[in-house]
Amino acid sequence: xxxxxxxxxxxxxxxAHVIGTKVVSRALKDAGFNVxxxxxxxxxxxxxxxxxxxxxxxxxMTSLYGMAELDLKEFNEKxxxxxxxxxxxxxxxxxxxxxxxxxxxxxRFKKLGFDRVYPPETDIVGVIESDLKKDLKAKGKM
Amino acid sequence: MDDIRLLIxxxxxxxxVVAVDFGKEELVAAARVPSTVESDITVGLGQALNxxxxxxxxxxxxxxxxxxxxxxxxxxxxxxxxxxxxxxxxAANLAALGxxxxxxxxxxxxxxxxxxxxxxxxxxxxxxxxxxxxxxxxKVIIHNAAMLSRTGRAVTNIIIAGNKAxxxxxxxxxKDNSKNILYTKNVMPEIGVLDVAxxxxxxxxxxxKNIIEAKGIARAKAVIKDVIMPTPAAVLEAAKxxxxxCEDAPGLGELIVIDVGGATTDVHSIAQGKPARADTIMAGLxxxxxKRTVEGDLGLKYNLDRLLEMVKGRExxxxxxxxxxxxxxxxxPRTEEEFxxxxxxxxxxxxxAMSRHAGRLEVVYxxxxxxxxxxxxxxxxxxxxxxxxxxxxxxxxxxEIMEHxxxxxxDSASLKPKNPGFYVDEKYILYAVGLLGxxxxxxxxSLAMKYLKPI
Numbered sequence: 250x251x252x253x254x255x256x257x258x259x260x261x262x263x264x265a266h267v268i269g270t271k272v273v274s275r276a277l278k279d280a281g282f283n284v285x286x287x288x289x290x291x292x293x294x295x296x297x298x299x300x301x302x303x304x305x306x307x308x309x310m311t312s313l314y315g316m317a318e319l320d321l322k323e324f325n326e327k328x329x330x331x332x333x334x335x336x337x338x339x340x341x342x343x344x345x346x347x348x349x350x351x352x353x354x355x356x357r358f359k360k361l362g363f364d365r366v367y368p369p370e371t372d373i374v375g376v377i378e379s380d381l382k383k384d385l386k387a388k389g390k391m
Numbered sequence: 392m393d394d395i396r397l398l399i400x401x402x403x404x405x406x407x408v409v410a411v412d413f414g415k416e417e418l419v420a421a422a423r424v425p426s427t428v429e430s431d432i433t434v435g436l437g438q439a440l441n442x443x444x445x446x447x448x449x450x451x452x453x454x455x456x457x458x459x460x461x462x463x464x465x466x467x468x469x470x471x472x473x474x475x476x477x478x479x480x481x482a483a484n485l486a487a488l489g490x491x492x493x494x495x496x497x498x499x500x501x502x503x504x505x506x507x508x509x510x511x512x513x514x515x516x517x518x519x520x521x522x523x524x525x526x527x528x529x530k531v532i533i534h535n536a537a538m539l540s541r542t543g544r545a546v547t548n549i550i551i552a553g554n555k556a557x558x559x560x561x562x563x564x565x566k567d568n569s570k571n572i573l574y575t576k577n578v579m580p581e582i583g584v585l586d587v588a589x590x591x592x593x594x595x596x597x598x599x600k601n602i603i604e605a606k607g608i609a610r611a612k613a614v615i616k617d618v619i620m621p622t623p624a625a626v627l628e629a630a631k632x633x634x635x636x637c638e639d640a641p642g643l644g645e646l647i648v649i650d651v652g653g654a655t656t657d658v659h660s661i662a663q664g665k666p667a668r669a670d671t672i673m674a675g676l677x678x679x680x681x682k683r684t685v686e687g688d689l690g691l692k693y694n695l696d697r698l699l700e701m702v703k704g705r706e707x708x709x710x711x712x713x714x715x716x717x718x719x720x721x722x723x724p725r726t727e728e729e730f731x732x733x734x735x736x737x738x739x740x741x742x743x744a745m746s747r748h749a750g751r752l753e754v755v756y757x758x759x760x761x762x763x764x765x766x767x768x769x770x771x772x773x774x775x776x777x778x779x780x781x782x783x784x785x786x787x788x789x790x791e792i793m794e795h796x797x798x799x800x801x802d803s804a805s806l807k808p809k810n811p812g813f814y815v816d817e818k819y820i821l822y823a824v825g826l827l828g829x830x831x832x833x834x835x836x837s838l839a840m841k842y843l844k845p846i
Contacts, residue, residue: 252526263755263762283526285582290672290762298475299582303527 252283254306254390256381257299259287261340262320266313269342273309276373293324297331306390307337307381313369315346318357325362337384339376341367395419395447397457398823399436399615400622401608402426403465404653408439409823410447416837418818420446428463432611440614457615458826462622464606467598470496470515472539474522474531479553481676482578483521486552486587488683490594491624492517493655501531502538514545516602517594523554525580536561540568547571548597552578552590573597585677595620625825626650626779627659627683632824633777633839634661637832646775647748647808648821649741649796651782653692656740658748659683664768664806671752671763678768684748689740691733691782695719698736701743708732730787737782738795745796750806769806771798776808777843779816789815790846814843 258274260266267289274286285303287295296308312320317340328336340363344354351368358366365380385391394413399406403426410420422442427435444452469492473480476499487494495513498506510518518539522532532553539549548571551561558574565572576589603609603618611618620628626648636642645662660682666673688697695715702711708731715732718724724733750767778784778793786792790813798807820842827835 255527285524287582292674295674298478301528302475302478302579303524303582304529305527 253281254385255283255285255303257285257287257296257303257305257308259291259296259310260289261291261293261296261310261312262316263290264312264314264316264320265289266311269311269313273311273373276377277309280374280377293321293327296324297328297333300328300333300336301331305336306385306388307339310338310340312340312342312344315343317342317344318361321358321361328362335388337381337388338363339365339367339381341369341371341376343369395451395453396827397440397443397452397454397615398826399439399457399459399611400625400822401428401432401436401459401461401463401611401618402622403428403463406432406435406439407819407822408436408443409818409820410443410452411823411827411834411838413831413834416834416841418820418838418842421818426463428607432463432608433614436611436614454614455616458829459611459615459618460620460622460625460822460826461603461606461608461618463608465493466623467492467517467594467602467621468495468513468515469493469517469519469594470498470510470513471519471521472498472502472535473520473553474500474528477675478582479521479523479579482585482587483519483552485585485679485682486578486590487519487594488685489587489627489679489681490591490598491621491627491683492594493685493687502535504538507538507542510539511542511545516605517548517550517597518546519550519552519590519594521553521578523557523577524582525555525577527554529554529557529560532557533560533564536564540564540570548601549573550575550590550593550597552576552593571597571601579676583677585679587679595624619826619829622822623650623657623683623685625822626657627681628825628828629821629835629839630659630661630777630825631681632828632832632836633843634775637828637836640833640836642836643775645773646777647745647770647773647796647811648777648779649744649783649793650821651737651740651744651778651780652690653781654687654690654694656686656689656744656780657683658686658744660748660768660770660773662768662770662773664750664770666763666765666769667771668763671765674753674764675766678750682748682768684744686740686744686747689744691736691740692718692721695736698739701739702735705735705739708735711735733782734786734788734792737786737792740782741792742795745807746802746805752804752806765806767806771806771809773808774811775814776811777814777816777821779819779821784816784819789813793846813846815846816842817844818842
């Protein structure tokens with residue numbers, strides 16, 4: 250049997266809204282994943298160095314304050330440079346300021362390297378079951 | 392008969408011996424003679440013991456109970472290799488420094504052939520290999536183990552303190568290899584957790600068992616009981632004892648020791664270093680409660696060039712350049728002018744070493760306003776600073792020199808002590824306190840309290 254995949258969680262940039270990432274971390278642990286919970290206000294560089302050191306399979310970022318796009322500028326280039334081209338990247342939350350159409354936001358974040366982009370109030374258990382496990386299996390990580 | 396204990400420091404330049412009266416908890420004699428590690432270490436030791444005996448009377452010395460530390464023959468020279476610079480490489484570095492080593496090289500990521508050649512040329516006493524949290528990355532540490540397995544005899548002792556999941560494979564790599572490979576716990580078992588104590592113990596044991604032998608220091612065992620640790624480790628042990636106290640004897644609480652030497656300057660802090668303000672965010676790897684840093688470019692004898700560069704732009708006493716040139720040639724200060732120059736260099740050394748040791752506060756501006764982010768330890772509240780090492784001890788301005796370790800408003804991001812009391816290790820006994828503390832902590836502590844002089 251393969252060991253449980255390692256997933257990194259945290260809020261990105263200066264966002265201090267920690268509840269979302271706590272819920273995500275808890276759900277991942279309950280689903281049997283090895284979780285490295287970095288908590289709030291994690292810099293893009295810290296996500297990268299921790300992913301290297303822990304050989305993580307996915308990063309699940311959350312953001313609520315609407316500045317994620319600004320925080321993640323150049324994140325994709327940096328993680329590719331750091332040899333993390335194969336890691337799964339998910340992000341969810343209130344990703345831009347004001348009301349928005351999730352369909353319009355998704356391509357912008359995909360361009361930043363994210364495999365999946367979720368709107369506010371997404372059911373995390375559903376995400377784990379239907380998307381995360383499938384994506385990890387597709388990469389041979391599960 | 393009085394019970395007299397001997398404590399010895401085999402330094403690279405001097406062999407120092409102090410004799411302590413155990414019953415009275417007093418210092419009875421001290422001697423300092425040139426070290427003779429190159430030829431036969433016991434020659435210098437014998438001379439020092441003769442001087443001591445001249446003071447205590449013949450037959451009173453019990454050499455067989457004497458304990459020693461050593462920084463002779465280059466000290467304990469280590470190379471650290473980890474994965475990510477600010478994570479496992481830094482953790483390995485902190486572990487080596489805490490064990491009293493001189494870190495002569497620190498590497499990150501996959502070691503290259505060129506780096507391996509560098510390491511071989513450096514011929515370290517120990518290579519400390521870390522990499523990966525437990526269950527984390529295995530590739531880098533396995534690659535690095537394989538690279539190290541191909542080194543020649545210049546690399547003989549390797550301590551593995553990384554991802555335990557890689558150990559079986561690493562063991563297979565070193566099968567049939569004549570190197571001395573030791574496996575200990577990961578210095579960074581998970582992100583944000585530093586576990587240096589097991590690695591520390593392994594380093595010290597290796598030092599006692601193999602390294603003093605290889606350096607010819609073990610010959611001293613013909614006369615004395617044992618050489619138990621590198622000198623900087625003894626100073627760190629003393630700092631710990633003086634801070635924390637023992638049993639029912641309280642210590643001085645959180646403290647800093649500044650040790651200015653000829654080649655390097657050490658700073659030890661025994662302090663939690665937690666943020667002074669509750670709303671400060673901690674960033675980076677947590678630093679150990681007992682933290683030691685070594686500034687290899689700050690010394691008042693061998694590193695004057697580097698110091699001179701730092702002096703640029705500051706006001707200097709008359710004839711500064713010419714006088715420093717004299718120091719270069721081994722001259723010690725004698726005239727007023729020379730003292731002034733020496734003092735300036737000592738002040739600068741203390742200032743820079745303390746700034747590098749202390750944590751820093753960074754103000755980050757986000758959409759929710761200003762945030763304070765702390766890297767390293769906040770030492771602003773530390774109440775005791777102890778100075779040791781020749782340039783501080785033998786100066787007539789010890790306090791002025793040590794005051795350069797203080798917090799300054801102009802550089803308020805540097806979290807240096809704000810209002811500490813200063814002590815000087817007037818009798819040069821900190822190493823002895825650390826050694827004695829291993830067997831008789833209570834007595835060692837009273838000695839320290841008796842002979843550290845408030846200034």
